[in-house]
Amino acid sequence: MPCSVHPIGRRLSRTLIASVCPLAVALPLWASPLSFEQALSLSTQEAPTLVASQARVDSARAAAIPAGELPDPKLAVGVENFPIAGPDRYSLTGDFMTMQRIAYMQDIPNRSKRDARVAVAQARVQQAESAQQLSKLSLRRETAVAWIRRYTLEQQISLFDGLFKQNKLLASAVQAQLAGGRGSIADVLMPRQEAAMLSERQDELRAQRAQAIAALQRWIGAAAGEALEGAPPNWPLDREALAHQIQDHPDVNLLSSSSRVLDAELQEAQAAKKSDWGVELAYQRRGEQFGDMVSVKVTFDLPTAPAKRQDPQIAAKQLELLGLDAELELLRREHLQELDTQWAELERLNLALDRNQTILQPLMRDKVALTLAAYQSGKGTLLEHLAARRESLETQLRFLTLQGERQAISARLHFTNDASLAGGSQ
Template sequence: MVLTLAGSAATTLAAPPGFLSFDTALALALHENPALVASAAKIDAARQAAIPAGALPDPKLALGIDNVPTDGTDRFSLTRDFMTMRRISVMQEVPNRDKRHAREAVAQGRIEVAEAEARIVRLTVQRETAVAWISRYTLEQQLLRIDALFAENRLLDAAVRARFAAGQGRADETVAPRQEAALLEERRDELIARREQAVALLKRWIGAAAEAPLAGAPPDWSIARDTLMQHLAHHPALTAFDPLGRVLDAEADEAQAAKQSDWSVALSYQQRGPQFSNMAGIEFSFDLPVFTGTRQDPRIAAKRAERAALDAEREAMLREHAAQLAGDLAEYERLSRAVSRQRTVLLPLADEKAALTLAAWRGGKGSLSDLITARRERIDAELKATALEGERRQMAARLHFAYDEPLLSEESK
């Protein structure tokens, strides 16, 4: 998986230098984010730990001296007494086959757990990077509109002064455009601060590249409600319970296998005095699990209880994600309607009102205060339309990156 991510990043990073597109931001996040590096290291650690999982324990070497006399003329003699022997032995412990197979299953399950956690981290990085990029993009679009409004404000100020110079206006009216400019400055300062916050958040996921100027626009994903609902059980946070369950099942099997006897074999070589023959021996030993009621059985029961707890946790998370998905879909639909209403109804009405009040003011039939109010309403409508579109795209990103992309792509075919 790491090689795939690196190759994907290398392809996308071929974008024009000095700019940060949406795809480039995602590629950087997948290529350099420390959370993904940590996930890859955990997978590697689990794979390395699985290599010796089913192997026999290391053999043991024992050195000793047997039958040393402690009194008499041969006291503490190591050579003369025929009973004294120097001993070297090698022992191999052999856990029963079921126990070794269970340990292999536990190790394999932990690899799958690490891979499932890596998928969750990957989607989280993609989702949060997308949300942060869209947030910055939205704020910069609002700042561009504020700059355009400053140009309109300067034209209004010039028109008010010219009207006053021609004796067609009041002196206090010349203050209104400057008041509007001050309010625009306040709005711009607020947007600049929020933009800096968005850059800081984006920097968490892609590093210093977050400060580069943006290029392009975010994608407009198609959110299929039925597809998301059908694949709710395949949410990565839920599928991660499957390998966890397999680990607990294998650990329960290992505890069950402890009821069977393990055994060991030892080969020994014993050296006696030069006048006596050396000796060899073989020894077999077996575990006697005779107290299963207080040793093995409680461990088995503990693993089964953990398995039952895991199943209950999965059901609780399934309900949580079902509620969250329903809420997110409802919010996405609300935002879609709000964007449409803002773009097709409220913003055109605000433009029309501003145009009508401007025409009335120029014809001497309307007041400048009414014009300033109408212009402020239009400013609010324009900025709100951009903000709503940003919120809709952010919600779409959260829904889109809730699942592995191949899963949803396959369903859409």
């Protein structure tokens, strides 16, 4: 016997479906945590900078297709020796010299010039590709630094949960001191004052975190707001290897490709001293009483004044190349200086981190414990203990700041050449 559904039940079902479906559409199916590697991957997907650089590469490749082709031929149509006086004036067929003419003409640049034009086009493709590699490298480097900045701030913010718990324990300890007849009535306010100061510092870090998310969003879009997952990689860095990689830095490759463009343009300027030539094939039609005619003509360019035309252009390209070679050497030196500067800073950060972790933090922990014991025994003040707690907090925050700075410099050193682009974070 088939079962039936009461009309009220059907209306209730439709109401529930209607209320739930919009929520199902509005809410994402899942939110993916944002790891360091995922951020790097997102930075090179549909980035406006890469779309623009890819368009320039495609444009250069398209322009290279006709580089070595001959110029378009020409078609000439006209009348030669048309009489305007005498018995045959205004006649196309009366005079034997009058001809209706159609000609096909083809200019043919010399082989060296065409080869040089091909070389120029290919060098410009390489130049656009070098610029694209530089854009990719910059995107990945800046994304890495922005992710690390946000990660560092979240590590600092996470300290405050434990600090607020300690603050509550301190408030209880102060009450116990007062109940035992020790301490000052003003001590009751000090834990509350410390809690307010902690909240203010936490708010500052949260504001900086929001700014870090905005900076990361510039490179990867809306995914910058997702929860972070994992930690930054620990790259093995070698100063000598990094110095050697400067030769392949995208900045250097881009300037080198510009040098190749100039070198090809120099070859084209030198080829202009050689003659171009052309061929013309013409058909001439005369009156019926006269025979039609065919003409073949070959033309040659005569570079008779190279000192005023070709040689100055050649000299200009040679001087441009000389200047570009100097710029290339200057760029290599600038990158080497930057490497040495960052390497020195990295070594300083390593020493500061080791000092903070092995000396300062243990000292601060001991100082907090000693001042608390002194306060509880009536030999010290609560103010001294709170000062020690603030110093301890600053030491811990400083450690995380130094750690973030070291990771950021490591990222900048790691993303210095094209090898980084192929293998992700490696």
